[in-house]
Amino acid sequence: MSITALTASGQQIRSLNKSPRLFLSVMTWELRRFAASRLFWFQALGLFGFLLLLTWALHSPEGIDAVPVGNGVGGGASLSGSVAGTSAGGLLHTLPTVLTVLVLLLPFVTADGVTRDLQRRTHELLMTIPLPTWAYVWGRYLAGLVISLGLALLLLVSLLGMGWLLHLTIAEYPAPEIGTVLLLWTGMVLSATILVSSVGFALSTLLPRLSTLVKAVVMTAWLVGALVIPLSQHGNSALPPPSWYINWDPTSRITARELLSAYAINPNPTTTNETQFQQLILSVENKVPDLAGWFAPHLLLAGASLLLVLIAALAFKRFRDVLN
Amino acid sequence: MELTIERLSKRYGQQWALHQLSLRCEPGMLGLVGPNGAGKTTLMRMIATLLEPTEGRILWNGQDIHTHGQALRQVLGYLPQDFGIYPEFTGRQFLRYLAAMKGLPSELLNWRVDEVMEVANLEQAADRKLPTYSGGMKQRIGIAQALLNDPELLIVDEPTAGLDPAERVRFRTLLASLTRNRIVLLSTHIISDVEAVANRLVILQEGRVLVDTRPEALLAKTAGSVWSVTVDQATALQLQESYQVSTMVTQMNGITLRLVSATRPHEAAVVVDPSLEEAYLLATSRQTIRA
Numbered sequence A: 001m002s003i004t005a006l007t008a009s010g011q012q013i014r015s016l017n018k019s020p021r022l023f024l025s026v027m028t029w030e031l032r033r034f035a036a037s038r039l040f041w042f043q044a045l046g047l048f049g050f051l052l053l054l055t056w057a058l059h060s061p062e063g064i065d066a067v068p069v070g071n072g073v074g075g076g077a078s079l080s081g082s083v084a085g086t087s088a089g090g091l092l093h094t095l096p097t098v099l100t101v102l103v104l105l106l107p108f109v110t111a112d113g114v115t116r117d118l119q120r121r122t123h124e125l126l127m128t129i130p131l132p133t134w135a136y137v138w139g140r141y142l143a144g145l146v147i148s149l150g151l152a153l154l155l156l157v158s159l160l161g162m163g164w165l166l167h168l169t170i171a172e173y174p175a176p177e178i179g180t181v182l183l184l185w186t187g188m189v190l191s192a193t194i195l196v197s198s199v200g201f202a203l204s205t206l207l208p209r210l211s212t213l214v215k216a217v218v219m220t221a222w223l224v225g226a227l228v229i230p231l232s233q234h235g236n237s238a239l240p241p242p243s244w245y246i247n248w249d250p251t252s253r254i255t256a257r258e259l260l261s262a263y264a265i266n267p268n269p270t271t272t273n274e275t276q277f278q279q280l281i282l283s284v285e286n287k288v289p290d291l292a293g294w295f296a297p298h299l300l301l302a303g304a305s306l307l308l309v310l311i312a313a314l315a316f317k318r319f320r321d322v323l324n
Numbered sequence B: 001m002e003l004t005i006e007r008l009s010k011r012y013g014q015q016w017a018l019h020q021l022s023l024r025c026e027p028g029m030l031g032l033v034g035p036n037g038a039g040k041t042t043l044m045r046m047i048a049t050l051l052e053p054t055e056g057r058i059l060w061n062g063q064d065i066h067t068h069g070q071a072l073r074q075v076l077g078y079l080p081q082d083f084g085i086y087p088e089f090t091g092r093q094f095l096r097y098l099a100a101m102k103g104l105p106s107e108l109l110n111w112r113v114d115e116v117m118e119v120a121n122l123e124q125a126a127d128r129k130l131p132t133y134s135g136g137m138k139q140r141i142g143i144a145q146a147l148l149n150d151p152e153l154l155i156v157d158e159p160t161a162g163l164d165p166a167e168r169v170r171f172r173t174l175l176a177s178l179t180r181n182r183i184v185l186l187s188t189h190i191i192s193d194v195e196a197v198a199n200r201l202v203i204l205q206e207g208r209v210l211v212d213t214r215p216e217a218l219l220a221k222t223a224g225s226v227w228s229v230t231v232d233q234a235t236a237l238q239l240q241e242s243y244q245v246s247t248m249v250t251q252m253n254g255i256t257l258r259l260v261s262a263t264r265p266h267e268a269a270v271v272v273d274p275s276l277e278e279a280y281l282l283a284t285s286r287q288t289i290r291a
Helices: A022-035 A038-057 A088-110 A115-119 A123-127 A133-169 A178-206 A208-233 A243-248 A253-263 A274-285 A295-315 B040-047 B069-074 B091-101 B106-119 B135-147 B165-177 B191-197 B215-222 B233-242 B276-290
Strands: A062-066 A079-083 B003-012 B015-025 B028-033 B055-060 B076-079 B153-157 B183-187 B200-205 B208-213 B226-231 B244-251 B254-260
Touching: A022 A038, A022 A133, A022 B091, A038 A088, A038 A133, A062 A088, A079 A088, A079 A274, A088 A133, A088 A178, A088 A208, A088 A253, A088 A274, A115 A123, A115 A208, A133 A178, A133 A295, A178 A208, A178 A295, A208 A253, A243 A253, A243 A295, B003 B040, B015 B028, B015 B040, B015 B055, B015 B208, B028 B040, B028 B191, B040 B153, B040 B183, B069 B076, B076 B135, B091 B106, B091 B135, B106 B135, B135 B153, B135 B165, B165 B191, B183 B191, B191 B276, B200 B215, B200 B276, B208 B215, B208 B276, B215 B276, B226 B233, B233 B244, B233 B254, B244 B276, B254 B276
Parallel strands: B028 B183, B028 B200, B076 B153, B153 B183
Antiparallel strands: A062 A079, B003 B015, B003 B055, B200 B208, B226 B254, B244 B254
16 A cells, blocks of 8 residues: 555645535535446336337227218218327327326435435545535436436437337328427426426435335325325216315326317218328327426426425435434 | 535434434545434434434534535535436436536546546446346446545445445455545444544444544553463353354354454453454443443
């Protein structure tokens, strides 16, 4: 072992960078740490492949059969067509399902932003350095959020990519309308990603000893909102969701179901063959969804979750007996 | 630079881990020893701002670290007893990461990391992933990270536990080279480590300071209280029950014992020079007898 004396001047070394961008440094290094892990890239690649597969499997979420009426053709041969999974109408069917897959992964990305240091016993190193608490907590949060948004972007790319692939390979499958897909992705996926990432991170940071439970609670709550509540109301008109919930449903399942009423296909008397019927479906399925009512509440939910992160950052204590 | 600990206490439930402990430290190496549960790690963690005292206060250059913790952290290097690593990182990346977290200016960061790697003799392993490091290398990267900000106060908690003898000697030689112009607090239960490098020895027992002196002063105080005697097995067993035995070696002509005792334990016993370990045993056994 070398016994070389340290040559640096202490003052020079300790002319520490007090830049408010210190939290960006925390975030950047946390991202570098993730990037240095092969497992992380395999997991991201696996998710992307699964999302592509899911988009392909759901490319025809709603088959429509109709019997033309009126103009003397009533009682003729029935017409059939289907809604494209990556059209606006199709996305209202499929997006809540795809979103659920994404959301079930997010707590594992973000909830351990701070608690990971406790589990790995690196917190004693980090808590004894002059890194401000707020920079540590916000830096770790932002790193988790960036990764979560990256996964949400993978979802967007899988929708658009598979949509284009289907358009190129299946006759009459419409190309995805990028603007419409982006709108739905922003209102439903982006807002949910921020919401779940923030809630998972904040609760785990506030309750570091219960981080596994926090993940389980976040996932269970989402499954209840996205599957249990909608299923319990399926075909049960006696139990309509409260009107406010339609707009504020973070899972977007019930929001999407209500929006779908604007996408009903009603063949008119001039629709006499399948080509005309498919044209009719196309004109309806690519309608831009009505943003009034639900879009702003979804973004507000995401914004409100940032307040929870702020509370967690303010309440965070560096002391070991609190953390343990 | 000065570290002052005033009537410091820490309680876990009904148990006092530290009780009314006072110390004043100036540049040099202070070896903190004591049996398991004496409160060494609790004291280290409180000085490192990881634990809050139940009572009392710790002052760094006259400022209470409870209210001026950041000022202490600026000049603190801390090697915990048991610390984790980021398995994704190489040794160099790990140090760069911690240097960035310590806020080292970016123009100095890489140079400083290279420098502490050289001090810890880790240049050859700098680009290896941390999980491939041996126990000794892990301890050395621990001390390297503690040195990144050229600390005025360096706290090392049981740094040689689990190291092989050669690594242990190398590690404490490194520590000894770092004592100039800084306060080094070395907590250990390996007395020979303290004997080799510390110029002040504090023995903790049951959360209190039992002895606070220079190692040579403690040795001088112990002179005449360590005995050597070679006896048969039955006598050896009797002596073992009545006296504190520091070593016991089986030889052709019987069993040679080194005994720590204020009085002659056996008519054949002869006084020998004490080791610091025996001085420690005498000090702690006196306390036990008093208790």
